[in-house]
Amino acid sequence: MTRGQESTAAGIPAGVRALGVAAIVFLTLPLIGLALRTPWDQVSTLLTEPLVLRALRLSLVASLASLALASVLGVPLAWLLARTDFPGRRLVRALAVLPMVLPPVVGGVALLLALGRRGLFGQVLFAATGWALPFTTPGVIVAETFVAMPFLVVTVEAGLRALDPRFEEAAATLGASRWTVLRTVTLPLIAPSLTAGMALCWARALGEFGATITFAGNLPGRTQTMPLAVYLELESNPAAAYLLSILLLVVSIAVLVGMRDRYLGSP
């Protein structure tokens, strides 16, 4: 975050200013286009369309489930990364962050090769139960978690690193067990990082496309989440696609506003 910098517009070369303005236009135009083309008068009817409703419901369920899964796995991982020093810690951190930069479709392919019906581990599961993850709602959750969890891990780890461990020592000297310290001191003190990490993770899971369509396919009601529905309906039912797009945009803006202190700087 940069604060307290004097605005020195006078010293900025005209070319830089022009390109900066061009960037702003470039970033804003698509949003304006989306907002203008959205059939606002049809919102109430579109929202009751089975396709839209199914995608909405599935997206909500899958993204929240993957947020839960990412929290259960990601917070302990962030803890290990922030507080312990084990051999290969840097490698583990690199692995944990990799999905942030990996093309999601590659993540989907990798998941398929590992957990698919004929995948390395998936075939064991299939042989034992006759069930496989791909093309199921749990498959969607797995794909979304794979892509979104790093955002939670990185944010929570930063929060844990910034926390003075002596607060936890003080709590222990007062007789608090490890769990009590975690529950009553650590988690409340990293709450801002935790909520930010969860919001980012959820937003990323909600918007997940590449890994989901590769690993879980595009089955309405089972694996067709909102982003997938947008892509599919763009030609056959553009009004529904626009509406779902604007819904996703509103959610993104809401997340950003919720974390304005962290990412938008102080006004």
Added chain:
Amino acid sequence: MTAAIGTAGSPAAGLLVDIRARRGTFTLAVALEVGDETVAIVGPNGAGKSTVLRCVAGLTAPTAGRVVLGDRVLDDVDRRVHVPVEHRDLGIVFQDYLLFPHRSALDNVAFGLRARGWSTRAARDEARTWLARVGLTDQHALRPAALSGGQAQRVALARALATEPAALLLDEPLAALDVQARHHIRRQLRERLAAFDGPTLLVTHDPIEAATLADRLVVLEDGRITQTGTIDDVTRRPRSAWAARLAGVNLYRGRASGGLVALDDGGQLIAAGAPDGDVFAAVPPRAVALFRQHPSGTPRNVWTGVVDGVESYGDRLRVHLAASPPVTAEITPAAAAELDLARAGEVHVAVKATEITTYPQ
């Protein structure tokens, strides 16, 4: 060194610390005993004072030795005993208090009781009592950020005392306060420490804090105890540079023979009645006279030096002289004006033989 230093309190009720600890190249070896009294570990920064406290608290594991509180062995490295922090039953006031920023003053004090399974209501009632005891009645609902330094210090003390611990540890308890608050809080803290029933171990680098709060001092320098005793013992017969500064005296080591002390670091002093052998020689700064001309008169120790620095000391001045031996003189501003200290050049130092205290090393 053995641990049998203390005379106050029976060992069964006291705190016995006999430990070694290592931090990088720094090693600490300390043996001390605290009865039902307040003992201050004093000494320069980096001497290992806080490490002693951390070892007693269980936050740092000693590499050898024992920590015993009453009849409970908290640490015994040989027998692989290490009672975890949360089961040590100690009250600790940390240097910057470490009040939980997300809890009210009341809930900070109630924390230890809640951790012991008290109900929220009972813990808060008890916490209210403790806050009242340290003189806080209107600040219960405030978060630590809204408390003044003195209030935060008292909340920290109440939090440490509320669980009625077997021993109390304080790490530079007044260091974070401004001068005005410090005076007031120090008096309060002394009363609270007197009321506390059990061993109290205090770490401080502030001589005034040590002198006003503690019954006995343990001088720790570079990981070793160089002196223990009452404030009086330590200031009257300092055995280290730090203790000498505490006492405000010039301290020299040397070898005495027939009333003449040959100083280890060069120079010599005529000291009336010095016992033969290795001795400390202490010279109070007020006994040091300064002259521009060589003084005439009674047999004295006279040597020359140049002014190295001047600082105000109450209504007087302390003049540090680079000389052999180096010396600090305490003179009146009038005398300083007469000496024209700003002018460069040699100054004659004179000390009467009868003003020098000598005692065996």
